[in-house]
Amino acid sequence: MNTYLVPSGLSGGRVDATLATMTGLSRAKCAELVEAGEVLLDGKTPKNSTKVVAGSVLEVRFPAAEPVVVETPVEGMSILYEDADIIVVDKPVGVAAHASLNFEGPNVLGALLAAGVTLTTSGPQERKGIVHRLDVGTSGAMVVAKSEVAYSVLKQAFRERTVKKIYHALVHGHPDPMSGTIEAPIGRDMRHQWKMGVRADGKHAVTHYDVIESMAGAALVEVDLETGRTHQIRVHMAAIKHPCVGDVMYGADPMQAERLGLVRQWLHARSLGFAHPRTGEWMEFFSEYPEDLQRALEQTREGMFSWLK
16 A cells, blocks of 8 residues: 555545545546545545545555566675575675566566576565565675475565574664664655654564674664564664664765765675575575675774764
């Protein structure tokens, strides 16, 4: 569902007309969506003639189009491990997990298919073999299922939270306490569909963190995710006033990001641990920091930004 907050300037308008203004769709198309039950107004199904008020929430389910999987090699994506059941890759920044309608760049699935890797046919065509995801702007270790058994077992492992996902993040300031747990529900920001935020009606989310190194104005933090919500680390660290360095979307200092040469958040999927889906053997895989994060970390260690508080 896509969510829209009705502004004061549209208060008193009909649902179909309001939707047309806010989405850019024709009024006739919006009317069809309302009549098909694909629109909710403050949680209830409205009629086209229902009037909206400022602050009302419109939820719309648009007809789904099928993303196209394009088999394209990805420069810089290396393989950490591979056998008949799984393949673990070191995902570079700027690469999605799979094809989507919102991102036209390269993706892990397309790169693996381009390399001739045979993957399970389980799951939707554009996501076959994908058992978990990393954000486009987050680099690091990611596992993809090659066999039917691996897909089923790993999907269940991620649902039951038996997979150990460790991230490293360089954050503003020094978290206090140095070790802690952030438990706050996460949902989509109604004002900006591309953002997430802490919301009372959001999904349960738990993040454990430990400061492993303190520097002038920043800290390197190890994060253990108990849950796996969209942008979870970024949202939770911003919520305690310590956003990831470079993460301008969630409140990081843009001047610092520019000086460090960062065009994304300093966040890396450092390691991934799970029981092998066929043998049950516990396996862990580690990803080294990519060049842009390593450089920014070294510059921060040198105290070049000690003016930050």
